[in-house]
Structure formats: C-alpha cells, structure tokens
Amino acid sequence: MLQNEKWQKAAAEQWAHTSTIKAVRGVIEDRNGNVLASDVPAYTVVVNPEVIAEKGIGAEVIQGLNELLDKPVDELTKLVEAKDEKGKYYKNREIRNEGWKINQDLADKVTAFIEKLKKEHDTLETGVGLVREQKRYYPKDSLAAHILGYTDRDGNAIMGLEKYFNKQLAGTDGKLYYQSDGKGIKLPDSQDTFQPVVNGSNFKLTIDSTIQHYIEEAMKKAYAEYKPKSISVIAADPNTMEILGLANMPTFNPNEFWNAEPGDFFNHAIMTRFEPGSTFKIVPLAGAVQENLFDPDATFQSGSIRIKGYSKPLYDMNRAGYGTITFLEGVKRSSNVAFIKIGYEMLGQEKLLQYINNFGFSEKTGIDLPGEVSGLVNPDPSRAVENATLAYGHGKLLVTPIQQLTAIAAIANGGKLMVPHVVKEVTDPNTGKTTVTQPEVVRQVISEESARETGSYLEQVVADLQHGTGRHAYIEGYRVAGKTGTAIKPDGKGGYDRDKVRSSFLGYAPANNPKIALYVIIDEPADAAGGGAAAGPVFKEIVSQSLQYMGVPKAVESDTAGSSKTPAKAAAVSEQRSTPELTGKTVKEARQQLLNQGFDFEAVGNGAAVISQYPVKGTKLTAGQRIYLLTQQDEAMSIPDLKGQSLRDALEILNLLKVGISVEGEGYVTEQTQTENNGKIHVSLKLSPVNEYGENIPVTAADEAAAGGEAP
Template identity: 55%
Template sequence: MTRRIKLRTLLIGGLTTLFFVVLITRIFWIQIVSADFWQDHAKTQWSKELDLPASRGTITDRNGDVLAEDIPAYTVAINPRIITKYGIQQEVVEGLHKLLGKPEGELLKLINAKTKDGKLYGQREVRNEGWKIDLDLKDKVEAFAEQLRKEKKIPDSGIILIQEEKRYYPKESLAAHILGYTDRGGNAVTGLEKEYDEDLKGHDGILQYEADPKGVHVPKASEVYQPAKDGKNIQLTIDDTIQQYIENAMKEAYAKLNPISMTVIAADPNTMEILGLANMPTFNPNTYYDNVKQENFFNHAVRSQYEPGSTFKIVTLAGAVQEGVFNPDENYMSGSIHVPGGTLHDINRYGWGPISFLEGVKRSSNVAFVQLGYKKLGEEKFEHYVKDFGFGQKTGIELPGELPGQVSMHYPIEYATATYGHGQLLVTPIQQVAAVAAVANGGKLMVPHIIKSITDPTTGKTESTEPKVVRQVISPDKAREVGSYLEQVVADQKIGTGRHAYIEGYRVAGKTGTAVKPINGKYDYTKQVVSFIGYAPVDDPKILVLVVIDQPQNSKLGGGTAAAPIFKQIVSQVLPYMGVAKETTDADSKKDKKSQTLIKTPPMTGLSLKEASSRLRNQGLAYETLGKGDKVVSQYPKEGSDMTVGQQIYLLTEEGKKMQVPDLTGQSLRDAVEILNLMQVKVTASGEGYVISQKATQNKDGTRTVALTLEPPKTEAELKAEAEQAKAEADKAKENTEQKSEDSKNDSQGVDSKESSETSTPAG
C-alpha cells in the first residue's frame, strides 16, 4: 500500500514537474524567442491607424478664377445583409437603376454575392455608376433611401453614401488641353495635372492610436499624428476671358470649315506668358470617359509637327533685314526661279512680272524669299537664323510632350524651299509663336511659359516664373523694321495677303501661311495646313496670336481667307478687353484717364453685408450689392486691385448663377466681363468702349448668356456739342411753356387770341 502511494506521488510529482517545465519553456519561447512576432500581433489588436488624405492643389487663371479644384463627392454603397433581412431587394434594384443607370442584373449580383464562408457582404460599392457622384445626384439617392425606409417602416434601407473628394473643372472644356485631367481614382493622366502631379497631389497624413477590443479610442494612450500636407496651388498665365474668346471663335470656324484639327495660341510677346491656348476637337475633363475619341486629347500646340508654309517667311525676312540685304524698293522677276535641283514657282506660276521686294512680301512671293534667303543670305547664314530663332529645339514650355521639330537641310533645293517654309523643315505651333514674338518684342527669343506661380499652402511660400531671354536674335531697330513690313501685309487692302486680319483703329502686323501636305512622299494640293500669325499694336505689342487649321474641307481656302478672319475676331475682342484704345481715341481723354488717382480695393469678402456697407461708406467708396444674402461671398474688383476714385465696387452675397443680372450700362468691357464671370454668366460683345445696352437670354443647358453692346467714349467736342444741343432744347421748351402760360392767362381774361395776335407788335 505504501509502495503504491509512493509510486502515485512520484507520478503526480513528475507530471507536475513536466507541466511546469513545458510551461516555462513555452513562456520562454513566447517572451524571448518569438517576442517580436507576438508584439507585432498584439499591436494589430489594439493599435489603429487612420489615413488623413491630402487635398489636391487648385489651378487658377492669372486673375485667380478657378479652373481645377477638389470638391466633395459621394460614393453609393449597399449593405446586402440589411437589404436581404428586410426583403427589399427589388425596390433597391429598381430605385438605384433609375437614379444611377446601373443595369438591374448587376445590382442584383452585388446584393446576392457571398463571401468565401457563404455569408452576405456587409458593404459593397456600386461601381462605376455610383462612384464619386455629385451633390445633386447624392441628394436624390439620399431622398430615395429615406422614402424607402418610411414606406417599408424599417430602421435602415441598406443604402450607404460615403463622402470622398473628386477633381472638378468648373469651366468644363475651357483650357482642357492645358489642364489635362485626373481619372476617377484621382490619378493624373494628361496636361499640367500630369506634369505637376508631384506638386499638386501633396502628401497624405496618418493618425495612429490605441483602442480597446471594441475599437473605442483609449484616452491618454500614446498617439502618432502626422498631418496631411495639401498639394500646392498653381496659378497660370492664361486669362480665362481671353481663353473664352479664343474657344468661341474656334467653335464657329470649326463647324464652318470642318478641318481635321485647329490650334490657336495667344501670348504676350514681351514676357512670353501664354494668355490662351486651345485645340479643336476638344473634351470635357469632367466627363473624359463619355465616348470621346482619342484624338480629342491630343495637344497639337506642342505635339504636332508640320511644314509651316509662308508664315515661316518672317524668319527669312528678319535675317535678310538684319544682314542688310533686304531693299524694299529693289526689283526682281517674279514667277519662277531656278536653283540646283529644280525650278521653284510662286503660287501664281507666271508671277506678276518685275516687282519690288516689298510687293513680293505683301503678295507672299516664294521667289522673293528664295532670292532673299538662299541667294542673298546664303545657306550657312540662313540656317544660322533658322536655328537662332529656336527651330529644331524645344522651347521649354511647361506643357508635357513637346516635340523639337526638325531642321534638316542638306542640298541646295532643300535650303531654297525652306526659305518659304517647305521641305526638310518641320515646326510646332509653340515654336512659331516664340520665333515671331522675337520680332514683336525687339529681337529677343524668350522661353514661353504657362505657369505664373506655384504656392505652398502650408508654408505660404510662392515661386513665381520670371520672363527668360534665351538670346538676342536681331537688333531692336531691325525688329521694328521687319514689323513695319509685316504691317503692310495686313494694311494693304489690295494686294496684302493678310488684309482679312485688318482691324480698324489698330495697327496689326502679320503673315499668312498655306502649306501643301505631303501624302506618301508627294505633295497633295487638295490637302493643306493653313495659318496666320500676327501681333498688335505694331508699335507696342500687347498680344500675339497664331491660328493653325489642318486641312479645311474646302482646299481652295488659304491662310488669308480661312485663318486671318479668326485672328481678327479674337484680337478685335481682346484688345478692348485689355484696355488698349484705338488710335482714333481722343488724346485728352487718354491723358485724363492716366491722371486719375488710383486706390487699392479694400477686402470685403467674408464680411457681413452690414459691416461691408459701413466700411465702404466710411471710406467714401461707391458700391452695389448683388444678391439677397447677408454676407459677402465675393467682390469685384478683387482685394488689392487698383481702382479709380468714383469706381463702383460690386458685392456678391450669394451664388452668382442664382442672381439677377445687374445693369452694366457705363461699365468697360473688362469690368462687365469680370462681374458676369463671377455670376457664372456667359458673355458676348459687339462694338468696343463702354456698355450702352445689354440683353440676357436663358440657354437650354440652364446657363445664361448676356449680349453686351458697346460704344467708345465720346470726345470733349462731342460732349460739348451734346450739352449745347440739350441747352438749346431746354431753352426752347422753356419758351413754349411761357407762351402757353401767357395764352392761358389771356383766355381767362376773355381776350380773343386771333385779335391779340393781329394787334401785337412783331418781335425784332
């Protein structure tokens, strides 16, 4: 018995010892050998991490008008478990199909799909139709979910709305090829969005914190907080009003001419800031996925290479003038010229007989430019000027995908044809703009740029783009001389090929271009690239515009008849908008305008209407309130702008599209356009000067358009004459009133008017 007890005791003791040995070994293994693994595993249980997304930077025009921004968006999701629990599958499917357009079969699959363990999902997004929808559609989905909940008397409809952000382009297709777009996932695809993606997207932040088993945040526990760094804001050099003028003119011409494509670039030749750039066909960055052809996304301004035709003659002319070999009065025989390798002809193969070189420039004679570039300058000097003007190399503009063009002359015939823009010479539109700007600005080849500044919202630091001169190509006096000849190309209404670009009251310099397209190695005279490039005013250029039309349907149209009128339409609107007066404007009124005292516009945005009104009254500033709100949401002129004493400030108190259009009579075109742009109203204008009348119309798409009629300000002489006429009319009216009063008095005394008139003494 004693022996059994001892054996049992030993067995129990041994097992207990073994248990503790195993336990200690296991503890050692967990705490020492596998400590890192279990530490990490524990963290996953009580440590949570929350992503803090950064906002993408805003893109604006030169005046601060928003062209691209992030706005709230909403993704529709469903909870299949709840939908199935309350038996509302059919109602949800029909309702979301009607609102989102997603096929009913696909919605039903989303609801009935199960996980690997055979359970219904707790949440599924309705892609792509319900992904990042706008506020209007979100409100409709929300209303449907609420209606379903009430009708079925259930606590939850199973329809979820997840708040997110999406990229939005408020001007729609305006400047689309400059901006590019981001896809629905927020990934940059083309344009400046892609080129400056690193600057725009910013950096997401994180919040790491500890939570209990139920996921509740544990207070006073250690936290790691790294704030999101929002993307940088980019201000462009373009003016959205000028851009609108350009695109409106292009749409009209595109519908009329039916070409393969069109490109227009507008620039300030003195700084090479791009004021506007557009291509047709185009696209809407908000709906880039809606049956848009791939060619609509192509930015011809920097990515198309073509033989320029006669617009390139400006380079040949500039070189000849700089070298002193151009004599405008010297005669040559037009029609044809022989060079090694072949005979070259004018567009009029028989020519115009012996004519002066200046007439040859006006008529765009090929023979004249072969004489100037090939014979007088010579191959080496001609090629030097071609490359000095920037051809065969990228300009350096910030837009992605720029091509360098091609300069590849080896034989005499190739040099000769290049003098008038054909043969082994390919250019891009932006190269031509930079080259001709060098003539307009006094001979300086400059780098074109479309980024005005980049601002970091976190630090407030702004990096501005300064004008950059590449080289002095020709001297300032020779540049002015070239400009005087190009002015005659436009001003001569009889033989000037650019006469259709003439704008009354403004001095315009320019050159037409008509280049036959090579098809399979041979020139096809039914297919042409036609263009016009010019600048104004000649003596003080404010704007330079290039118009390129690829293969208009009517092959008989040239640069003078197809492209020059588009240039005229754009520039005749832009110059008054920029405040450039016609040369016929009275000199005294100019002087008076300059002598007016300038003050800075005070900041009003964000103030209550009462406070803003009080401040403006105290400062003696005139103002007008637009809208029915009680808080200033925007103003014009903007804060810090120069304004003259007596100029009126407009205070907008609600969203512009909801407000009534104010009376703009007496406003300049620029001020009227700015006010209407704030109100999201489209503008058309006729005439120049100041608004004398306006007409508002409602468009089918819900937008409004205001047609403005303008007249130039009256001269002092005209105002004096009107005042004298008004005084004379007032005096005459006074005499008539006095006479009627006297007649009435006589009648009351019983005097016969006929007898009175016969016995009275005639005056004078």
C-alpha cells in the first residue's frame, strides 16, 4: 500500500506542468506622452540542421542568411551543420547575435527568403524559421540614453531608470500549475493553481523631449569644436526641480548598446566629482548677501592676496589684477581675490563651511537615478589656505554637476534647496492607480529676499557686455543670471596643469521669473578654452531655444549692466504673485477666493470639488497667466480654450486631462481643434511666435507664400 502511494506521488509530479504568462514591461514616456522606451515584437532566426541536410539546401541557406544577417559564413556553417555527440543533426539552433531578436523589417526579409526556398524546392519545410519574441525598443535612439539606460537582449536591466526601477517596470510573470496525462493532455480532475500576471508600471518622466533634443544638438556642436574628454548638461525647472533634460557625451544608442565603448555608458552628470572652479562662487556670494555682509560698492585691491600661514600669494586668473575695483566688478570679473575676501574674510571659515553644507555639497541630492555620488568637502580646519581656496571652488572640494545645478536652482527659486527628480508619475496598469512625484524641499538655505538680490548680481555677470565673464551667455530680450567657471585641473603631483581645464557655465532665465536652470560642463576643451567662451554659448543656444519653446515672451528692455543694485527697470516690473492652494476646495470656495484676489482662472469640468490645479501651489505667475481648476475627469469633459497660452502651459493642462496632443509651430496657442477617435479625445494646437512685446504674430497666407510655403 505504501509502495503504491509512493508511485502515485511520483507519477503526479512527473505529470505536473507549469505554464508561464509573461508580464508586460512598463512603458517609459516623457512629460508630454512621447514614448521613450517600450516593448515591441522581435524575432529570432532559427535553423533545423536535420531538415536542411535532408533537403540538401545547406549552401543556399548559408548564403541567404549571410546576405540578410551579415553573420560570417563560417559561423553559419557550424550552426547549419551542427550535430550532437552521436553524430546526429540537431533539430533546432538559434542564430545568436546577428539573427537574435531582429526587428520587423528584417524579419519580413527572412520570411520572404523562406518563401523563396519553399517555391524553388517545392517543399513546405525549409529548416529556417522565426520565433516571435519581445524586445525593449527606444524609438528616439540615443536621446536621453543616460537617463533611460537599457536592457540587454535577455531582458536584463543594465543601467539607468531601467535598472533603478526594474522591479516596478518588469512586473511579475503569472503562472498556471496543472496536471496532464502521459501525452501532455490536461487531466479532467487536474489540481490547478493559478498565479495571476502583474504587468509592469508605466513611467511618465519630467523630461521634455524637445528640450532634451536642444541640449543634445548643442552638445554635439561643442563636442565637434572643442574635442573634449566629455560634456555634461543638465536642465531643470528650478521651482520644482523637475529635470527637463540631462545628457552626456560621449553617449550611446540603447538599441545598439553592443556597439558602444565602455566609457560611453558613464553618467558624468551624477557620477563625476571634480573641483568646480568659479561656478562655485555663487555659494559664498549668497552667504555674504544673506548675512548682510556684501556691499557691492565697497572696493578692494585685485590681483593677489596673502593668507596667514601660507608662503605664496593666491592670484586672480589675471595675475596683474584690475587695480582697485568694487566688489560688484569683482563678481562680474570673477576675481578670486574678491571671493576670498567675501567667503573667507567676510563670512569666515565656519560660516563658509556652513553655507557649503547647507547648499548640499556634502551629501547626495537624492535624484532618482542610479549611481549618484556625493561631493567631498574636507579642508583641514588648521590650514587657512585650504579654507580660503574653497571660496573660489578649488582645493579640498569636489562636487558633481547635479549638485551644482541644485545649488543655482536654490537661488533661482527663492532660497529653497530641493530634491531633483526625473520621474513625474507612475501608473500601475493593474489597478489604474497613479502616483505623482511631489516637489520636495530639503531646507531653506537663504531667504527669498537674499536669493533675489544674489540673482541680481549674477544677472550682471551676464548683462555687463564689457566686464562680465558671462557675456557669451547673454540672450537678447531675456534676463539671464549666471556664473562662469574655468577650473584648472590637478596634475596628479600636488599641483595644477594650466593646459587642462574644466570649463563650465551655471545659470537660469528669465532672471525675474525663472523657468529653466541649466549647467554646462566641458572637460578639457581644446586650447583650454574658458567657461565663458566654451560653455557660455552652449548655455545660450539651449536656453534661448527652450524659452521660445516654452512660450516665454521677450522683455521690451533687458539692459541691466552698470548698476550695483537690482536694476530700477527690474524693480518696476509688477510684483509676481504665487498660485494659492486650491486642490480639495469646493469649486464655489475656490472661485470666490480667486475672484477676491483678482486672479484670472477657468474651471474645467462640472464637478463640485477641485481635484487638481495648474499651475501648482506656490508657482510664480507671469502677467496674464491663468489658473486652471480641474473638477472632474471623464469622457464628457470639455477642453478649455487655450488660445493665448504658452505651449508649455497648454501641454501641462492637456496632460492633466489625459488627452492626445499634437502641436504645430512655436510660441503661443493661436488655434485649437478637437477630434475623437474610439472614445479618445485628441487636441491639435497651432502656435505662432511672439514679437518683442510678447504679442502673437499670426501666420498669414502671404507670410507662407513669402517663405516659400513654410511658416516663418
């Protein structure tokens, strides 16, 4: 009896089967719904050596697959003629690499080749076939490669977001356990166990593909001109620290990762530590302003300065100096002596270190990407010179590009150090639940007033076209605040090699209402080109294009040079107001509050309560900017009139409403049309550029004719 039970148990185990239901890997999109990564059908070419030998078509198969797949003939021959240890032909061999997970176009050509063999040899079997699989596909090729990362051909997540969020993206395969008879047919009384599939979550990023494209195109030009070791650029909305774009060169195509060099995968933007040089001067400047120690009209003797206990003087880049100048001119000229006096003498050793730490340079920023390293700040407290050189970004100080960007954003946004992030929202397709990443403030580093004043001095670094080191980043019609950096690299022997530098530019615009903060760093540009000359133009190209794309109007006048205080013209600009918190209020309450406070607004939907709003609470509103209140979300929801809105604002609003979007033109919305297909609403926007007064310029038929059929 016991023996019988033993055999029954063994038989049951032998007849037990497991069927796997593959989970679908989540889609990654940019902030506007453009797909950046998704699974697509792929095909693997297989051969049956036994059938090929039986049909006597080995030579034809080898030649045909060599022409289609470009796989070497000798390697194909080994596969097509493969035998086991008993000398019998194998029945199945995969054509790895060249024929592994090929795209639809190449698969169609292989299918045509198979049909040709069938016809020529009058057979239904050729010994060549295709196995349908799935593979990860990146439709924009190398765009945002260091953010996305990639998965290998086996589906393993290797780097970037793909690796960092692999568990959420991958989901969990489902399984069906069942019992069958000896022929594999499921038994009527099979004891089934079913584990449902959990598909991967879909990610919407903060990245804007258009701004990312501007970044990468500008980088390519600089890379070709200066032939550096690397270039990194990061752009963010300083008010939320949503990363709008991040790129490094050299880079790679995640669809063809096997063609890249090992160094191409390195994400310098978050993984490289270096002495920052003069872009770091924003920290002692902000600290001195906060402590009411900075007098722009006070003077000092430029050129060199001696530090107690150190035998050699410390110099300005121009060792002869500029004579006796004001501290404001020292800021504009990026005088090292000025900043030693500001940071080391005025603030003092302890306060300087305190502000460096408060601005986040001793810790990771917490960006949601893998591999971020922390900066290092470790001067010897007993060595005055090591603490003095911190004030101009050299010595016992190493930072990362993302730390630099986060610091300038704190000045741009009113003094708040914030956590940068690239994930905007995550949607679980199994439940429909969407989790939105909220802006996160680490600490208030300086007051809003001090941030505004610091920004006014940084604005003059760019606007003073005679003395400002940042003049190459000047953008006509826009107020730009920024700081250049030319950091001489250590020579590895305790000194510095003046022929090797890291050139950088750090800034934001518009200075009076920041929409974008950007950091550009070029490692070892040819001829040791400085930060103003090499990185400034890259900043200018990206930011000018991005502001126009965002629909930010140009100011009538932008001359801010020559004044030691915030320019009178800037002060005359009407004071900006912040968006109040409206989410959760009833529509009636929100409406009354906005009417009482004089805001322009529009309610979208017929719900009784505000479920979301745009812009979000605390956003600085530009003149005439409207607040949108979303009160419900269903198919019957009407789309608000977006005419007059910037492209950026229009896209944010339509994304809230979960509708399809297409765009034509740049600037402000002049026309919108709405269509519906299979219950899905699609909105088409037509935009026109703006003139120097911020007014729309309609594109007329005459304009198109004059431009040869294209809108100007």
